[in-house]
Amino acid sequence: MSQQTDHLADKARRQFLTKATGVAAATVVAPGVFLHSVGNAAPREEPVNDSVRWGMLIDTSKCADGCNDCVAACDKENGLDQLIKPEGASEEQWDMQRPRWIRSVKLKNNLTGRVTTLPMMCQHCEHPPCVDVCPTGASFRRADGIVMVDRHTCIGCRYCMMACPYNARSFIHENVQLKPTATPRGKGCVESCNLCVHRLDNGLNTTACQEACDKGAIVFGDLRDPESAVSQALAKYPAVQIRADLKLNTGVRYTDV
């Protein structure tokens, strides 16, 4: 068993024991918002269904300029930190072509001039253009709202990358030597944030980026459950979708933009 699988199994065991012993844990996830239940991922033997829609609320007021914790955590979780710069490529070339599932970006409000730093990843659109344009069906949306790429049917045409308004997808240009079991990837395929689907499918209702953010800027959970932390936070704080004008109904929302 890999270290990562051990880590996941350990966490799942702890979560199970907490439930089994009836410990009523209340975790503060945002000011005045408490997480009383651990969510409701479908047990692994059951197919996912649309009773759940996974999503996130990101409070940009907590994102410190220069902070890269969520990016580093995502890279580690998904093995992006193990990728090696191709021989002969300059640092600049590598920086442009290396895959990124989450990026820290600066957004400027053209009306007020205000600049906000925020993490940008796949927005898990309800109406995803990346899925619409994929000629093989490799780009798909699960019933629980997660948008993913099936690397076995991806032909690397990159139509989805052109269609995505958030620049959320990356193409793998080189052979991949080292990769975690949970995140298969290979040369010639497109990939992007999958909301840490390997965690969710193993009963862990957290994402690596959320866990890594000690400022509590990321609240993750089931958007369909009114009791979930993310729904409670959404009810409490005014939130926006980036490029709401496109009407993609994103699963990732932001406050204080």
Ligand code: SF4
């Ligand atoms: S953000 Fe881009 S990659 Fe993600 S679902 Fe929307 S269109 Fe597809």
Ligand code: SF4
């Ligand atoms: S949810 Fe998981 S895959 Fe998506 S950005 Fe966060 S750490 Fe990366």
